[in-house]
Amino acid sequence: MADTSTRRTIAISVASLLVALVVLGLKGLAWYVTGSIALYSDALESIVNVVTAAVALVAVSLAAKPADAALPYGYHKAEYFSAVVVGVMIIIAAILILREAWLGYLEPTLPQAPVQGLAISGIATAINAVWAFVLIRHGRAAQSPALEADGKHLFTDVLSTIGVIVGLVLVYLTGWAVLDSLLAALVAINILWSGWTVIRDSVGGLMDVAVPAETQRVIREVIAGNADGAIEAHDIRTRQAGKMTFIDFHLVVPGAMSVADAHEICDGIEAKLREAVEPAQITIHVEPEEKAKHTGIVVV
Structure with missing residues (x-):
């Protein structure tokens, strides 16, 4: 039977998936009411969050299994594979966002319904900020690479969304529509860096890096x-x-x-x-x- 820490880790992973689905719905709504490419990029990153939360749930559940004849040293490395998958998904999302940013740059349009869109995005960001803190804190305490990687990516998402919100305020104030696409490109670059760091840290575990x-x-x-x-x-x-x-x-x-x-x-x-x-x-x-x-x- 799994210990208390392991059961709590699995419960947090389930909650993380539910939170990701709620935030995806909110950010998708924010994009729908505004048509903003920057908010589209933010919503697309939330799709990645849903996938990574699902992968993390599978990984921590698998890592909790006791060692057996097939894997006598245990299933602990499953979480590192999970984090690599997360990193790859993040990079794919960044490439898709860059594509949309380029198309928007060629044909810039001013987003609609600014107040509603930014309010919805702000609520989603607040939820993500709280949950990122929970994931990083518990991931470190439970020594769970999958949860910590999910939390770090979520925190990166929070920072990029704040940047998008500030940028869109400038778009509405200045009427410079092309800034919407530039914001989306900056989000994509930020996501690429996040994906690289997640993969780099996970590869260390897969390569049997020494303890600190x-x-x-x-x-x-x-x-x-x-x-x-x-x-x-x-x-x-x-x-x-x-x-x-x-x-x-x-x-x-x-x-x-x-x-x-x-x-x-x-x-x-x-x-x-x-x-x-x-x-x-x-x-x-x-x-x-x-x-x-x-x-x-x-x-x-």
Whole structure:
């Protein structure tokens, strides 16, 4: 059965999909009443939000599954694949927006119903701002790349929408219709950057990037402080997959030490590491003293 944190993550993912659908409806209405290309670009980005929220829901549900014979290390990386899909969808949306911006630039028209359109867009933006904060905060707390990526994209959407609203006010005040298309192009460029950062961060997880330097320092301190009886620990390797931290290293013990005593040392180190880095999967390879490299953590 999934733990409380996992159940909450899945519940937030479901809510995120519902919020995305509501915001899409509002932004679609804002575009419909104004005919603005900039608001069209904003609505199109909300379609991406719906897709990414659905993908994130599938990913966090899959990542919550326990390890099995097919995937003995678990399903944690499913969230990284989700974030890559999100990034690709964002880039596709940006390309579609650039196309509409170019067509609008060739034949500029002044948007209609300014007050209604901007009011509807403002409500949608307020909803997105609140929800982006919820997603980023919970995504970091639960170490969920999918939720955090969704929240960061949503926050980017909030910033771009604010820019669109300010720009459209200028369009209505100046009567310069071509500014509508230029705003849409700026939104597209902003979305492209957002898509690139999401893909870049996700690829790091897929490539088994090491945990942050501060976490590595904690791991080394825990090993050094709880390996009494051993000689040294070397070849310490770490990687992050979703919320799971993987740690493996070689532990050198005296050649005369019994297997039972060496196993007891390993159990003690594992227990302390799990207290310091949760959740974690730990693999310790025990070696005799002639295997010491004198380059790792010296215990005695």
